[in-house]
Amino acid sequence: MNLEVIFIANPVLIVKALVMGLSNDKLRRGMCWTIVAIFSPIIVILAMLIGIMSATADHNTTAIDLCFNGGVISGNVPAEFREYIEDMQYSFKLLDYGIHKINNQTEDGNSLDPIRVKAVFYALYFGDDRPSLINTLRFSDCFVTYEERTRTVMDEEGNEGEETYTAAVPITDLSIVYRNIENMMEITVTSENQMNANRIYALVKYGHGAIGVDEFQYPGEPIGDGSYKDLIEEAEKYLGYPYVWGGSNPRTSFDCSGYVCWVYTQSGVYNLPRTTATGIYNQCVLVPKDEVMPGDLVFFKGTYAGAGVASHIGIYVGNGKMIHAGDPIGYADINTKYWQKHFLGFGRLPDTN
Incomplete structure (x- = not known):
């Protein structure tokens, strides 16, 4: 006779058997150990998953800190993360060069925010193939527009005249920035990329995640x-x-x-x-x-x-x-x-x- 049929056909017998088992101290302990044996692997797996997620979060925060603030990469950082961090640190040096060049062309203290530029770059390229050297140097241009302006100058003889120059104007509308990035870098900037960039910016700028x-x-x-x-x-x-x-x-x-x-x-x-x-x-x-x-x-x-x-x-x-x-x-x-x-x-x- 199939036991499965008995269980399905006689639920009352199941309840009676459980009551009898729980009333017997020796049998009750045996049932408890059986339950522990059955669920222990599941508990261990859950604990491992939680540990992995926690470790990943720690490594992500460590990577952001090292990329933005520098420092020695710990030997505890996984090799894969180490490579990503080193790539990003190199890219950030190139970005710094481009940002410095742009800020020499801004006026009235309205400079380009380097943390914003790097946060967006990090969200797009950390753990992925980095763009070419030329495109990395041009990346900061996605955050500004250039205007031809005139100013009054004085020559060596004290005569006044006008000259034309180019001024960099930071873009405050991020939707325009992302559109520029898509066109220049030939990539798609997703809403997830944008949210990650905001969180990274908040973490670096304010000392906590968004x-x-x-x-x-x-x-x-x-x-x-x-x-x-x-x-x-x-x-x-x-x-x-x-x-x-x-x-x-x-x-x-x-x-x-x-x-x-x-x-x-x-x-x-x-x-x-x-x-x-x-x-x-x-x-x-x-x-x-x-x-x-x-x-x-x-x-x-x-x-x-x-x-x-x-x-x-x-x-x-x-x-x-x-x-x-x-x-x-x-x-x-x-x-x-x-x-x-x-x-x-x-x-x-x-x-x-």
Whole structure:
């Protein structure tokens, strides 16, 4: 007789057998050891996978640190990673040459951000075939436009005249940068590449990974028509963009309220037409500190003369941090002496559902 048939046909017998087994101390111990024997390989495999993933994450962070900041490559770094790191370090030297050349042509302190250039290059080429020497040297050109300008000069005899020169102007809209890269380097820049570049930039620039999706999951229902994840993914696209008074889109860059309006609207979280920090404040429900959640807004007062009730605004991300249009756009600790001096309150946009 097939035992499988008995088990299927007589579930009551199974329950009785289990009860009898558990009532017998010797048999119970035997059953426990049997269960351990069955599941131990699975537990070991899971532990190995977790260890591998943790080690990989450590190696990734180590690689980024070594590429951007230099240092001796440890003997514990796998040979494959060592080769990738050495290739990237060599490429970064070429990028430094190109960036330095470009920054000699910029004006008014509006220089090209080397961390941004390298973060994008790293996201595209680490662990992959690096581009040719010529293309690596030209890579930084994807981040600027060149303009013919004139200036007044004086000759040796003291006579004034005009001369034409070329000025490099950094591009603030990353979508244009990525389009330039695709055309010049003949590659496809994916959304994953762009997100990785943002995370690498945040890690190097601010000393941590891009806060948001991994560290601070929104503790509740999605807000508006989107979610906290969508909000942060949109916000992190513009890390490193300069603060521009009156700016409200990637082409112009952003001021604080322009940034918040753009991020909320473009992420699909909340339709927030362009307005001032006070205009947003007036739309919000005030939230006590002990009830504030990631995705809420944080307002400040008196950061400059002549502002309304609220003079500055950021998006709260949890753990006393915000992402905001500082100079440049980035993360900030709202518990510092400066921000606490100007703190106005937390706000939450009303649910439109």
